[in-house]
Amino acid sequence: MESKLSAAWSQEQIFHFDDNATRDEVYSIDTPPPTASGSLHVGHMFSYTQTDVVARYKRMRGKEVFYPLGWDDNGLPTERRVQNYYGVRCDPAKPYDPHYAPPEKPAKNQRDWDMISRRNFIELCETLTVKDEKVFEDLFTTLGLSVDWRQTYRTIDDHSRTVSQRAFVRDVRSGNAYTAEAPTLWDVTFRTAVAQAELEAKERPSAYYRYPFKDSAGKEVIIATTRPELLPSCVALVAHPEDERYQQLVGSTVTSPLFDVEVPVLAHPLADPEKGSGIAMICTFGDMTDVTWWRELNLPTRAVIGRDGRLSGDTPQWITTPQGRDHYQQLAGKTVHSAKEAVIDLLQTSGLMRAEPEKITHAVHFYEKGDKPLEVVTSRQWYIRNGGRDAERREQLVERGRKITWNPSFMRSRYENWVEGLNGDWLISRQRFFGVPIPVWYPLNSAAEPDYDHPILPAEDQLPVDPASEPAPGFAESQRGESGGFMGEPDVFDTWATSSLTPQIAGQWERDSDRFQRVFPFDLRPQGHDIIRTWLFSSVVRANSLHDTVPWTNTAISGWILDPDRKKMSKSKGNVVIPNEPLEQFGADAVRYWAASAKLGADTAYEISQMKIGRRLAIKLLNASKFAFGMGVTEEHVIAPGSDPTIITEPLDQALLAKLRSVIEQATEHFDNYDYARALSVSESFFWSFTDDYVELVKDRAYGAQGEPAQASVRATLATALDKLLRLFAPVLPFATDEVWRWWRHGSVHAASWPEPSELDAVAGSPAVLDAVAAGLTSLRRAKAEANVKQRTEILSARISGPQQEMDSVRSALQDLQAATKSQVLELESTEGAPQEIVVSELALAEAATA
RNA sequence: GGAUCUGUAGCUCAGUUGGUUAGAGCGCACGCUUCACACGCGUGAGGUCGAUGGUUCGAGUCCAUUCAGAUCCA
Structure with a gap:
């Protein structure tokens, strides 16, 4: 029955969008493009059904429903899936092999995986995503989603790349996007910068280590830190301005242990007197608070942790004493983890540890897909202004949120919480392979050094471009990397930089303006509450700067799927249900x-x-x-x-x-x-x-x-x-x-x-007639059940009494009631006074036989 | 630390702007192979609405406090 009807719907083109409809007649839905490289989950069926129910309703209400569905297939999840599926790794230095075929089975040991060129790698990404998308499409069709499959897009296809690059170029031109060299959260495993929206705070065990700095008089100032390995990058100590213990020290300088670097003692309200000893080391950079101090107190940069997560191999020039340089040599090249052990060891052997480590647990920032704590490194990155550094814009984005009808309404406070807690602009460049290239080049000066302040942008009719393989406008490919020539931007966009444009992608922005004005701003954005801070927010940011409007007027937020014990379903818990099982069963x-029986926003058990x-x-x-x-x-x-x-x-x-x-x-x-x-x-x-x-x-x-x-x-x-x-x-x-x-x-x-x-x-x-007759029916059924006879036993006679009005109702359907209860005679009696129940009495049954 | 959500029958949940005696399904008990349906049908038992206080003629519903669980943000 199901496949037959699915085929009929497809053949009858019931879900096809009619481009002749006027904006009033259209109901447009901006559906989340699923990550096809992710696993199918019953949660997909849950939330997509909720959207489909609305789509089908609106269609029946006479709306011309625009209901496309895309695939979010670029980015890290796909890279990781391709690596594991085929057993390959990308080495951008390798040349392209047009005849490359991946191994039949991936090698067990990662060391034996094929190293392949970027282009070969991307080809495998393309192949596998298409395969994965078919599986999703089959599931959604089986589920009966009334999607217009002609409108499907992929966030890596030419059209999506064009839209993404066009939006970026316009944002650069209008000053909404910019490049800057700045401290950035960095994942050392994936070797890429990470945005605030991708952070996950995890509770981790740690410990405070206490050791002394020395003031000019040789007096000890004990600091407590969880990251002693950052001691060589210390640029200052900081205490709260009202902390009486340290007030007389502020303005003076102290000398660091082991490395003998002289640093100032400063005051800043972010220093927490309750934490540790109340006075903290500022290191460039241990965390984002260090970045704030560094910026607001105008401190120098003394970075020692590199992008590989290891301490620099060269001894920094700010460490000058022979002892300090010797100590640093014992840390050089070590990972953060072993450097920490080495510093602790040095402090102990030098007799500088002032107390036993104090064990604590605290929140540490991780990349949501990573398993090592994030470091902060300074690098050149691209940003989009999102209000994180600009109160006026932040207010504007909160206002946009209020122009959207939230279903359920309380989800809006999640959005506002997020916007109000932003602490920086949106970092959109990623040092990865499978993504939309950032469409810029940089001119090279006579020393072949790039001039990042004057990026070269492509013309819009040139898009999509790949600066890694196409020359900058006005240059020849032979000038790549040459002095006086150009270099291509090697980075790609954060996936959200493209996903934030799904209304523009699906609506054929700047490709079919007629279509675009019919569907944009969209009527509905359905999605899960986990991606309010990412997908929803970033979409609002883009529509705000590109179109000066909201991207959609309604949002429907689905809940999570929990297992029957109210635990979140996850692979690691082994409680994941494969969607095909319930569909088949x-x-x-x-x-x-x-x-459809679960309310929007409500987490629901499977x-x-x-x-x-x-x-x-x-x-x-x-x-x-x-x-x-x-x-x-x-x-x-x-x-x-x-x-x-x-x-x-x-x-x-x-x-x-x-x-x-x-x-x-x-x-x-x-x-x-x-x-x-x-x-x-x-x-x-x-x-x-x-x-x-x-x-x-x-x-x-x-x-x-x-x-x-x-x-x-x-x-x-x-x-x-x-x-x-x-x-x-x-x-x-x-x-x-x-x-x-x-x-x-x-x-x-x-x-x-x-x-x-x-x-x-x-x-x-009057509906009351049905209620009264049904009540009479139930009373007679109950009388038989209580008399312990079969329901089909005949009633020779019975009396039904109840309020006048209800008895009148029953009388109007007396023949039906008699037939349904196999009653020969039903006597109706009206009772006086207050409302009463319908009561059956004087029941006489045909057979004495009990049930 | 700030914010949001949830707490109603053994279980999963509904209960709109306060208004008779708080509902459904599952499960449970009892009964029924009734001519659409045993992938079914009928009947029944089961709740001091997390707690305390307040507003009101009247509170599951509004307010305050509080307890428990979950989530988001910092």
């Missing part, structure tokens, strides 16, 4: 039901039981429909504006449709508020009362036992109810509903319109 509709309910609902929908069609229901029986409503003669039938009308109203309202879960639950509870009570009550009449007009009334009611119900469930259960739709209607339910309450204007009636 329960079907796409069931999985979608599970996803619940098989919820999927079982979904499957039961889908099957019930098929069976109830079969019943209706078995009763001779056809398309002609559907009551629509213009058809004769007087055919619905029975108050019970009128009551059902009156109730349905209010269900439609409520479901529509909830859907409009992006509360698809409540829309579903409203429709669902109506549907169960429809099958359990209404259908049971009218069976006798449907078989024709009460004459033709009464039967015609049922047929019209069943047809009309089914017509609305199938459409109400279509966004969540696209397969079951369309299957049924095609049994008796033309085309697909997904091309049909969302039901309107006005479709039922012609039918008058």
Whole structure:
């Protein structure tokens, strides 16, 4: 059923975007491009279904839905996957081998992996991502996503590279992007700079080591530090300006132990009197606080840690005493880790350690994909202004956030928290291979040294460019690296620098302006709350500087998927569920039901039981429909504006449709508020009362036992109810509903319109009638259950008593009730006074046989 | 340290702007092979709404304090 319908939707082009629609008619969705090199996860099914439910609803509401889906395939995750999958490594110095073929199986030992050229490496990235993307597309199709697959993009394809480079060139020209030599967070494993958004703070055990500096009088000033290996790069000591212990020292100089470097003692409010001994070493650079001190106190740079994470092999020239130079020689070339041990050893043998190390745990910054703490090194990088260094721009970006409707609304405070906590501009250059090249060149002077202050930008019609293989405008390739020539920028963009432009990429910015103005700013950005600080924020930054607007007007934030024990699913815990399993076991509709019954923003457990309910609902929908069609229901029986409503003669039938009308109203309202879960639950509870009570009550009449007009009334009611119900469930259960739709209607339910309450204007009636009769039905069923007889046992006579109004309602459907409960005589009695329950008494049963 | 979310039946959750006796599904108990459906149907038991105080004629819902869990930011 599922593959048959998927094929039909594709063939009937139901999800194709029509470029003739006006902006008002369009509903555009900027979907997260999944990282195809990552593993498939049930979380993908969860959040993408939630988006799809909205897309299908909007389509039925008559919107021309623009629903593309891209693949985020550039960057480090892909590089790592290619390395591990093929067993290769990139060596940019190697020449290109046009006949290269990767090993059949990757070598077990990383040392035996093939070293291949950058171009060969990128070719493998291209091959593997295409393969991975197919797997994702298959899953999403099976899940029933109503994506327009013609609009697919890849964040590494020519178009994406062009958009990314164009946006960058414009940002450079408008001053929103710039290059600077500055201290930068650096991952020594991946040898690349890292942005604030990619940080992860992890609690790590560490220890304070205490040792003395000496003032001019030879008095000891004890400092406590967790990073004694940075002692050779110490440029100052710092204490809080109001810390009385150190006030008289501020302004004087002290001499460092082991290395005999004279450094000033300074005051700064960021020094925490509670931490360690209250006075800290400033080293260039131990962390971002050092960077702040260095900048605000105008300190010199004394870097000793290189990009490889090792201490410089040359003894720094600021260490001048023979003893100091000797001590440094014992550290030169060591990794941070062994340098730390060596310094501790030196301090101990010199008798300078003033206390036992004090063990602590503290938060250390890691690259989210790395496993070594980040270092701070000075390097030349490209930045995009994001308000991190500019209060006015920050305020502007907070304001943009307020122009977006957040679903759920509280997610906005995550955005504002993040924006307000920024401490620097967005670093967008990465020292990697598989990414969008930064499209700049630098002129070389007569000594072949680059002039970074005058980068050469490409013309926009030249894009995309690769400065590593194409010469700078106005130069010949032969001038590369020559004095008076040029050099290409070797770095690539951070993946977010491209991903932040998905609205521009999908909307064909500057490539098809007609398309772009129809879809931008987009109507909806769905995504997870983990990437508010990255993808969402960076997109707002780009739209702000490039278009002076928000990128979208609504955002729908999905929750996380937790395992049934409320733990986050992760590979290392071994609790990951492969998406195909539930799809095969329960079907796409069931999985979608599970996803669609969770509210936006709510972290949700992976619940098989919820999927079982979904499957039961889908099957019930098929069976109830079969019943209706078995009763001779056809398309002609559907009551629509213009058809004769007087055919619905029975108050019970009128009551059902009156109730349905209010269900439609409520479901529509909830859907409009992006509360698809409540829309579903409203429709669902109506549907169960429809099958359990209404259908049971009218069976006798449907078989024709009460004459033709009464039967015609049922047929019209069943047809009309089914017509609305199938459409109400279509966004969540696209397969079951369309299957049924095609049994008796033309085309697909997904091309049909969302039901309107006005479709039922012609039918008058009170929902209370159904409630009262259903209550009577339940009372009689209960009476039989309590009498311990089978439900099909005949009732010779019984008395039902209850409030006057309810008894009137019951009387209006007495024949149906009698038939459904196999009752020969039902006596109705109105009770006086306060509202009372419906009570069954004086029950006389046909057979004495107990159940 | 700052911010946000969550706490309701054994479990998973709903409960809109305060308004009768707090709901659903699963699970549990009992019963039913009823002519759409055993991938099913019926009936039932089960809750002092985390705690305390306040506002109100009236609080699961609003306010304050507090406890527990989670997340984000620093």
